[in-house]
Amino acid sequence: MSSSAQNAVPAITLNDGRTIPQLGFGVFRIDPDETRRVVSDALEVGYRHIDTAASYRNESGVGAAIAASGIPREELFVTTKLVNPRHEDAPAALAESLEALGLDYVDLYLIHWPVPSQGKAVQAWTSLVQLREQGLARSIGVSNFRIADLDEVVAATGVTPAVNQIELHVEFQQHELKAYHAEHGIATEAWYPLGGGEVSQAPAVLAAAEAHGVTPAQAILRWQLQSGNIAIPKSSHRERQVQNLDVFGFELTAEELEAIAALDLGAAGRRGPDPSTFVAPPARS
Numbered sequence: 001m002s003s004s005a006q007n008a009v010p011a012i013t014l015n016d017g018r019t020i021p022q023l024g025f026g027v028f029r030i031d032p033d034e035t036r037r038v039v040s041d042a043l044e045v046g047y048r049h050i051d052t053a054a055s056y057r058n059e060s061g062v063g064a065a066i067a068a069s070g071i072p073r074e075e076l077f078v079t080t081k082l083v084n085p086r087h088e089d090a091p092a093a094l095a096e097s098l099e100a101l102g103l104d105y106v107d108l109y110l111i112h113w114p115v116p117s118q119g120k121a122v123q124a125w126t127s128l129v130q131l132r133e134q135g136l137a138r139s140i141g142v143s144n145f146r147i148a149d150l151d152e153v154v155a156a157t158g159v160t161p162a163v164n165q166i167e168l169h170v171e172f173q174q175h176e177l178k179a180y181h182a183e184h185g186i187a188t189e190a191w192y193p194l195g196g197g198e199v200s201q202a203p204a205v206l207a208a209a210e211a212h213g214v215t216p217a218q219a220i221l222r223w224q225l226q227s228g229n230i231a232i233p234k235s236s237h238r239e240r241q242v243q244n245l246d247v248f249g250f251e252l253t254a255e256e257l258e259a260i261a262a263l264d265l266g267a268a269g270r271r272g273p274d275p276s277t278f279v280a281p282p283a284r285s
């Protein structure tokens, strides 16, 4: 299944002209000691887009799996993220990430959180623009940015992030932010794409899954992709990795998409931290 599965993954064109595979593999909360094995599995079953972060403390495991895979660098898409306390220090932080990953460049470098109380997002974004000019990050973007945060960095630099990676799942669909992204040419990347482990068993999800002979997780990922989102599900289990990649043989109908859209709880659906107050990642995240 490996290469044919990945061949089925569509590419999304970013506002800088580069492309990103619409489905990738996230490594949040994978134990550093386990990361090499889990990512090796993910690469073997066909993922070519890996999403890590300095704060996950598992970049070196990702790097070891990449090195052992023998997959040509240009076939891979690797994202990492600038940790919150280092907004003033992005060049050194990226150098450390590249060292841990064993790479000369990342495909996408993100500011992990805006941290408004710190007030350094513009400084961080200015550095990321330079890092892209130096070729150390092919594309640059942000994560967990609100509309006000996006407005601020664009007004200060004239450079629009290619991607905003945000919490987005069936109960928290982020319509307002997505509309802003669409208007400004920012790609929406969904974290918690499955809902963070509590895969929804809502009737609309179960009905779509049953109609297409797939699992609820597959139905949800299909909804993510058909909604235009980039999705980066995580699983430490190889069979679930295979399952999550096997979502290109069916299509949800307009009625099924509508029924899943109705599961949105608006602001009440948020399960992760609120970007307006989040300062530091929790221990070991």
Ligand code: NDP
Binding pocket: 025, 026, 027, 028, 029, 051, 052, 112, 143, 144, 165, 166, 190, 191, 192, 193, 194, 195, 196, 197, 198, 199, 215, 217, 218, 232, 233, 234, 235, 236, 237, 240, 241, 243, 244, 272
């Ligand atoms: P996900 O929505 O990907 O859910 C992962 C959970 O779902 C795990 O508990 C996993 O269990 C379980 N799971 C995976 N596949 C299946 C399946 N087919 N059936 C049933 N259960 C399944 O949540 P994440 O929080 O991991 O988000 C994905 C990625 O997004 C992260 O890994 C990270 O890269 C990124 N992220 C970014 C954030 C940011 O601030 N920018 C914040 C949080 C995440 P198991 O592993 O046991 O299979």
